[in-house]
Amino acid sequence: MPDTAPAPVLRADRPGSFPHGVLAERHPAIIRQVQESIPYDPERRRALDALLANCTEGVVEPLPADAPDLGRWRDWGLADHVGRPWFDLPWLWSESYFYRQLLQATGYFAPGPWQGIDPFRPAKLAELDAPQTDEELAALDALGDRPADERSRALLHGSLWGNRADLSFRLSAEGADTRAAAPGLVADDSETLWSLLPPSVAGGTLCLVADNAGRELVPDLLLIADLLDRGRIARAVLHLKPHPYYVSDATTADVLDALRRLTAAPGTAAAYGRRLWSAMT
Incomplete structure (x- = not known):
């Protein structure tokens, strides 16, 4: 479809939009839920508090130099986004990077007692x-x-x-867990x-x-x-x-x-x- 214009990039910079709500409301709620469900040590809790402040009011920070997936994130444009406000970036990228930084804050990838511990398992x-x-x-x-x-x-x-x-x-x-199911299917290809x-x-x-x-x-x-x-x-x-x-x-x-x-x-x-x-x- 050569005559079809590419879809505009979704961003989270418009209050009231779904992307804005994800970054401004859902992400902080998820951090708080993780903090409440796992007894992380003071270091991990400070890292989560820092992520909460950063993702709502700060700018994108880089991954550590020894991050196992640093090369992959560089391929995905990390250098272009570091230092920019989360809300100004393409929404899909910023949401994905938030979860990567959440795993960083909980010590999922680093050697130590929290390595490999799923913060969402509870x-x-x-x-x-x-x-x-x-x-x-x-x-x-x-x-x-x-x-x-x-x-x-x-x-x-x-x-x-x-x-x-x-x-x-x-x-x-x-x-959300008590809302009624949708009345029917839009299409049924069963x-x-x-x-x-x-x-x-x-x-x-x-x-x-x-x-x-x-x-x-x-x-x-x-x-x-x-x-x-x-x-x-x-x-x-x-x-x-x-x-x-x-x-x-x-x-x-x-x-x-x-x-x-x-x-x-x-x-x-x-x-x-x-x-x-x-x-x-």
Whole structure:
């Protein structure tokens, strides 16, 4: 489409806009939530306080010279953005860099006691242990007597609507976890999907790009278990984040937490969990 003009770059410099709200409200709320959920030592707490002040009133600061991903951020324009106010930068870049700096402040990459500790894991585990998760897993029992195609459709739609369980929004948006679901789909391409996944003895490989952990990841795993059971796929490959990002982005550890949650649940949920456990081994 050579005649199509490029979309304008989104920035967060307009009060009242969604990007501005993310930087001015959501990011500070996330820092405070991290501080409250993990007993970080004084050094880490000071670093988080400094990040809170910096991301709302300061300018972008560079990464340490020994940062493991410094070269990657240089490729992404770090030198052009250092020293500039967060709100004046392309919004996608500034939001992504905020989470990188949050991991820096919590000591995730540095040698020491906090290396590799997910600052968002308490929130993720709380979501897995929430009553809503119990209700959603218990609902699987009612599908046991339904025809196989109907069960598959229900699990597909569960995977779709699980996207409304985005933890990063609910950490900063009051009442977001109780809002009613949207009344319907804008488009439904499920029949096309099923045509690409016919039951077969050989089966194929399904590549699933995981988004969020917790109650969003669980229905994705349930769908995979059903596809394996029905022979629509022979194996599934989950694409995950290499480290915690954007509060709820799913990592390998999050998959294991979700799998343990399923296998420990009563009824049908545990059977799905055991199927996935077996597939992973």
